[in-house]
Amino acid sequence: xxxxxxxxxxxxxxxxxxxxxxxxxxxxxxxxxxxxxxxxxxxxxxxxxxxxxxxxxxxxxxxxxxxxxxxxxxxxxxxxxxxxxxxxxxxxxxxxxxxxxxxxxxxxxxx
Amino acid sequence: xxxxxxxxxxxxxxxxxxxxxxxxxxxxxxxxxxxxxxxxxxxxxxxxxxxxxxxxxxxxxxxxxxxxxxxxxxxxxxxxxxxxxxxxxxxxxxxxxxxxxxxxxxxxxxxxxxxxx
Numbered sequence: 006x007x008x009x010x011x012x013x014x015x016x017x018x019x020x021x022x023x024x025x026x027x028x029x030x031x032x033x034x035x036x037x038x039x040x041x042x043x044x045x046x047x048x049x050x051x052x053x054x055x056x057x058x059x060x061x062x063x064x065x066x067x068x069x070x071x072x073x074x075x076x077x078x079x080x081x082x083x084x085x086x087x088x089x090x091x092x093x094x095x096x097x098x099x100x101x102x103x104x105x106x107x108x109x110x111x112x113x114x115x116x
Numbered sequence: 117x118x119x120x121x122x123x124x125x126x127x128x129x130x131x132x133x134x135x136x137x138x139x140x141x142x143x144x145x146x147x148x149x150x151x152x153x154x155x156x157x158x159x160x161x162x163x164x165x166x167x168x169x170x171x172x173x174x175x176x177x178x179x180x181x182x183x184x185x186x187x188x189x190x191x192x193x194x195x196x197x198x199x200x201x202x203x204x205x206x207x208x209x210x211x212x213x214x215x216x217x218x219x220x221x222x223x224x225x226x227x228x229x230x231x232x233x
Contacts, residue, residue, distance in 0.1 A: 049225050052221035052222075052223070055218075056220075104177050107160060108160075109160050
């Protein structure tokens, strides 16, 4: 079964840059698009990156996505961290049967 | 404005049936897939399945095949998630999300389903 693995938690200071990784278990992560979702406590998820590196309207350009085929991983980078960025972040892609798969989520603490 | 609005919270007993809804507006409902996602208390997101309202093509994640039914009524731009016999382990928040080329949003606000005797 195709799986996406994320670090359980990351922390960084306001104003700094943080990168969250999402590693595919098999195949090429570049074969299907990767999305990233932000979920603040008590709220529904929102999309911050779709199709590897595209931002929905309204998402600041502090958020960026990338793919690294050599490590079979995707990354979400948030620059100029703000306290409001503190949330859980989930990556999502598709397996060979076009079934959606989520990573386990990463808790970002901005302190 | 593109929106997905979900039905309200439900409290049910084990064995009861339930159908929750997700109404789309502000876009062509028949041109995008709708996905359903489960989030159990304190846990991560789980992909349940998707439906294309244009022709009702439906695909289930293996973990949810046979456990739930996904449907849609394109005449009223609404997708549904239903259970025929709820279990306590179905207690969770359920989200719908619009999917498709160039888009994986918005998300609905979520429907909390509580199953308790």
